[in-house]
Amino acid sequence: MAVLSAVNLKKNYGDVNVIPNLNLDVEEGDFTVLVGPSGCGKSTLLRMMAGLEDVTNGELQIDGRRANDLHPRERGVSMVFQSYALYPHMTVADNIGFGLKLEGRKKSEIKQAVHEVADTLQLGELLERKPGQLSGGQRQRVAIGRAIVRKPRIILFDEPLSNLDAKLRVEMRMELMKFHRNHNITTIYVTHDQVEAMTMADKIAVMEKGHIQQFDTPKNLFSAPANPFVAGFIGSPQMNLFDITKVTDASLQTSGNAEIKINPSAASHFSDIAALGVRPEHLSIHEQSDNLSIEAEVDLIESLGDESIIHFVSGNERITGRFYTEINCQIGQKLFLSFDMEHVHLFDEKNNRVS
Ligand SMILES: Nc1ncnc2c1ncn2[C@@H]1O[C@H](COP(=O)(O)OP(=O)(O)OP(=O)(O)O)[C@@H](O)[C@H]1O
Ligand SMILES: [Mg+2]
Known part of the structure; x- marks a missing residue:
């Protein structure tokens, strides 16, 4: 059974409808990640789960019971x-134990709980320090300590690593993953970082304007995005997405005045499509037109050592390719980009995935 569910959940701020109607089931022990553009409602959703924000309508359930009005x-x-949000004038120990103190627990009980948590998070040596005397990563661990000391059923993280430098982020990411593996607390985690989302999550909810566009495993989001929004959101560099305005036996016209040539024998495959996507890694360069290809001009070459990112233009379309072998081409050169048929994503007029 789901530990936490949102059932037709709605949130308005005055006249502004931030979450129109959201459904989500989070399974016991899962690491669930929420991603989506800024302002799509991720923090609002977490805050409703935590009880820091009222639910306008619908139901939030914990262990199958209505939790809307629970403190x-x-x-x-x-x-x-x-x-x-650590208290700067309190020691690490007092910060971690503060919630228990508010609950009126006994001093000895608090002390024991704080020490247990400090051991798990390797904060034992730091208990008498103040937050100002800690590194970013250590502060982060204190904040986690404070959250887990009450042995929660569910732990919510709102972009917990975004204040840290790149190296520390990677370290903390691994620590959080280990922590989750050892304790198996159901976790809901908001991030802007795709690598974080893809590496940490059992399942990812991709949000847009208060809607969940797809809730799936990282692998499925990548290989079978449900609609063009998810297709463009997951993956870096972004998937090349073309709006298709006209389909003939020999070609697909794009809204950016480019023409994708198709093999007439495969034309039926494309008959009802409104958008076609192909990831940069699923392009190859040819001198001649192929089963599914587009003529393009090299615009910019980024060599990254073991891979090259090459930007092309065709009509008004911009196309990105990612290549793991050495590519000999010059800026301004015209060539054919062939799309790997196995890895082409097709969407219909209603933005639903066709294949
Ligand atoms: N107290 C408030 N009053 C009115 N509107 C609000 C309030 N809090 C948030 N909003 C609006 O609700 C929408 C969702 O905000 P939210 O903070 O949940 O977004 P987010 O997905 O967490 O974005 P970010 O990635 O930037 O943190 C935004 O358009 C925001 O302006
Ligand atoms: Mg936010």
Whole structure:
């Protein structure tokens, strides 16, 4: 059974409808990641789960029971914020134990719980320090300590690593993954970082304007995006996406005045499509037209050592290719880009995936 469910969940701020109607089931022990453009409602959703924000309509369920009106402390949910929000004048030990103190627990009980958590997070040596005397990663661990000391059923993270430098982010990412593997606490994690999302998640919810566009495993999101939004959002460099305005036996016309040549024997495959996507890694360069190809001009070459990212133009379309072998081409050169048929994503007029 789902530990946490959103059932027709709605959120308005005054007249602004931030979450129109959202459904989500988070399974016990899963690491669920929420991604989506800025302002799509990720933090709002987390804050409703934590009880820091009212639900306008619909239901939030924890263990199958309505939780809309439960006090944050009664939900078994803890949240770690981007800013950590530690109390600067308190020691690490007092910061971690603060929630238990508010609950009126005994001093000895608090001390024991704080020490247990500190051991798990390797904070034992730092318990008497103040947050100002800690590194970013250590502060982050204190914030996690404070969240887990009450043994929550669910832990929510709102972009917890975005304040850290690149190296520390990678370290903390691995620590969080280990922590999750060892404790198996159901986790819901918001991030802007695709690598974080893809590497940490059991399942990812891709959000846009308060809607969940797809809720799936990282692998499925990548290989079978449900619609063009998800197709363009997951993957870097982005998938090349073409709006198709006209389909004939020999070609697909794009809204950017380019022509994708198709083999007439495969024309029926494309009859009802409104968009075609192909990832940069699924392009190859040829001197002649192929089964599915586009004539393009080399615009920019980025050599990254073991791979090259090459940008092309065709009509008003911009196309990106990623190549793992050495490519000899010059800026301005015209050539054919062939699309790997096995890895082409097709969408219909209603933005649904066709294949
Ligand atoms: N208190 C508020 N009053 C009015 N509108 C709000 C309030 N809080 C958030 N919003 C609006 O709700 C929408 C969703 O905000 P939210 O903070 O959930 O986005 P987000 O997905 O977390 O974005 P980001 O990635 O930038 O953190 C935004 O358009 C925001 O302007
Ligand atoms: Mg946010």
